[in-house]
Amino acid sequence: MKRLCVWLEELRKRYNEKYGVGEEPIHINSGYRSPQLNKKVGGVAGSNHLTGCAVDIRVLGTEQLIRYANILLDYADESHQDFDELLxxxxRYGAIWLHFAVRPFSNRRKVNFINA
Known part of the structure; x- marks a missing residue:
């Protein structure tokens, strides 16, 4: 979880420096999930949420989502660190969010669009 929090702090800092007015927080809808909760919300069996390595970040629309994704991809390149998923x-109701995961090892740098 510490590794993931470093990325989230960097995201918050860079977003606020470039776009924010003051200190705008990053809103996390979901982080660690128990197996029972993961099943209830339709999460996959091997979800990174089960190990505390993933978060779902609430966004205020497509523009903010793209800006967040861009910041995370830039940070990965600049820091030479890998992430596992940026989804x-x-x-089905049209709600969008950014799923981001960083594992301790075997990160895949998977970037994708998913209809959940």
Missing amino acids: IEKN
């Missing part, structure tokens, strides 16, 4: 997710 733009959308549910």
Whole structure:
């Protein structure tokens, strides 16, 4: 979780420096999930949420989502660190969010759009 929090702090700092007025927080909808909760919300069996390595970040629209994703990708390149997943997710009601995961090892740098 510490590794993931470093990324989130960097995201918050860079977003506020470039776009924010003051100190705007990053809103996390979901972080660690128990197996029971993960099953209830339709999460996959091997979800990074089960190990505390993933978060779902609430966004205020597509523009903010793209800006967040861009910041995280730039940070990965600049810091020479890998992440596991950067997923733009959308549910059947049209809600969108950014799923981001960093594991201790075997990160895949997977970037994708998913209809959840």
